[in-house]
Amino acid sequence: MTRMSSFRMSAWGWLAFALVPLIPLPSVAEGAAAAPVLQGETCSVPGLMDQIRRGLASKSPAYQRYLRALLREAAVTLPGAELQAAFERETDPVMAEHLAAALVARSEREADREAMQVVAKRALEDRDPAVRSATVRAMRRTGALEKTGDLYERLMRDASPEVRMEAATNLVEDNKFVYAGQHGPATDTAVAAAAASSDPKATAKILGTLNTEKLGAEAAGTLQGLLRSDSAEVRRSAALALGGVPAEQMGTAREALVSLYRGERDTGVRKALVQGIAQLGFASAVPELQRLKGIDPGMAPEIDAWIRALETGLQEWELILREKQRLQQAP
Structure with missing residues (x-):
């Protein structure tokens, strides 16, 4: 028996118990009388909803789940x-x-x-x-992203900030937990929705942690366009997202990041641009990073930390990130 089938049996067992009215047992004096039979009720939508409404009064999140x-x-x-x-x-x-x-x-x-x-x-x-x-x-965490057309682009234009953020969270979690960042159309949908939004916080939420290694060429162009956003928060998240694009888009992405760095004034965005450049090139990005040091002397410590991390020769991005953080925290 599979885990899912076992769960279904336990769930229906609970439901059957919850919906069965218990008939009082006969007393000893009534021993000669026939024992009553438990009477089951057919599971119905109203009956189940009533059970859930009562259950929602519970203060236990686990029970509600x-x-x-x-x-x-x-x-x-x-x-x-x-x-x-x-x-x-x-x-x-x-x-x-x-x-x-x-x-x-x-x-x-x-x-x-x-x-x-x-x-x-x-x-x-x-x-x-x-x-x-x-x-x-x-x-959330279902196949809705693929089955509902332009739903998320429309949701990102909703008048309610709460709705927009819920939609952004769906896109983040679907890409991470349903597709593990390995389904290009899902990633492209997330980028299209982010671009459709006029809410910088929602756009940044989608792009800030999006795995873009399966991103399509058109979506990569959309990301580059977001580097020109009036919002520093959006520019920062777009720069981080561009750092992980597929090999066929790396050249144009790197050019876009370097070009923006030269004119960017926001320190947070510049840090994201440097990170994107480092991720796109690994050790081959070191010469470019060295050239960028002279543009903003205040960024020199940040760039130096990236150069030292890249020169370790590590070949996994998560390890490089960890090494860069360690170098910055070292006395």
């Missing part, structure tokens, strides 16, 4: 039309998120291919930003 997992597991066998209707009626953001997660689970397991679109539509159109935010969260 369990309830959400329970609903996702039950979703595949619940009547799809009833589940969708319940979701569309629900106005409480917490319950809307649970029901949205159940619909997403149906879509993920191909029980209902249209369910994901129902969730995406409400994420875009509901009048309550709290419900829109909750619905966006329900799609």
